[in-house]
Amino acid sequence: MQDPKVVIALDFDVKKDALDFVDRIDPSQCRLKVGKEMFTYFGPEFVGTLVAKKFDVFLDLKFHDIPNTVAKACIAAADLGVWMVNVHASGGEDMMIRAREGLAQFGQDKPHLIAVTVLTSMDQRQLSQIGIQSSPMEHVLTLASLTKQAGLDGVVCSAQEAAMLKETLGKEFMLVTPGIRPQGSDVGDQKRIMSPQEAMQVGVDYLVIGRPITQAANPVAALEAINASIA
């Protein structure tokens, strides 16, 4: 498969379980995401193991700190050979610019740099609890516009905002969407969700999918079914 669209969120808490799963899948069929849980348990060495197995790895640590610290963290991620790294857009334009500038030294080998807008687990009620009165759609647009202005490659958003963002910010601006739920799967803590097929139809570039695959009775079959549904 050229350019696999599914990025599996490998949120395992036992390294052997994760590696058993990884050994049953092919890098041509999906990419892998390592987030805060696995990175905290198993560290950079685990990321290196996945890279050595030829997987494209999205290191989803959502950096959010002062510009100098975030730039150096992004450089450390690039040193691991990851395909994609991210920061929080709410860290501001200066922080995002410094992160982008820090990665420039990697030339053609630099990872994609994207920014998280509004977490897919958040809805209008939760936004207003943290003092944001705009709708999720409006706030995603504000943060995605700032991200584009800072020269990053794209954003993490929900698929519900994809059509609006592609229309406003252009087709080249990459959209990476968690909160993907195949019909009938458990929604869990996600609020702004969409099915894999619908997400592809509205222009999403990469679908981040965790539990609907990793906690399925047969995770490999679950991945195959999703890939078939979006082929």
Ligand SMILES: O=c1ccn([C@@H]2O[C@H](COP(=O)(O)O)[C@@H](O)[C@H]2O)c(=O)[nH]1
């Ligand atoms: O807005 C965001 C940003 C990141 N995530 C991460 O994606 C996966 C989703 O896993 P599921 O099991 O498919 O819900 C998870 O690792 C999150 O940390 C997100 O969900 N929303």
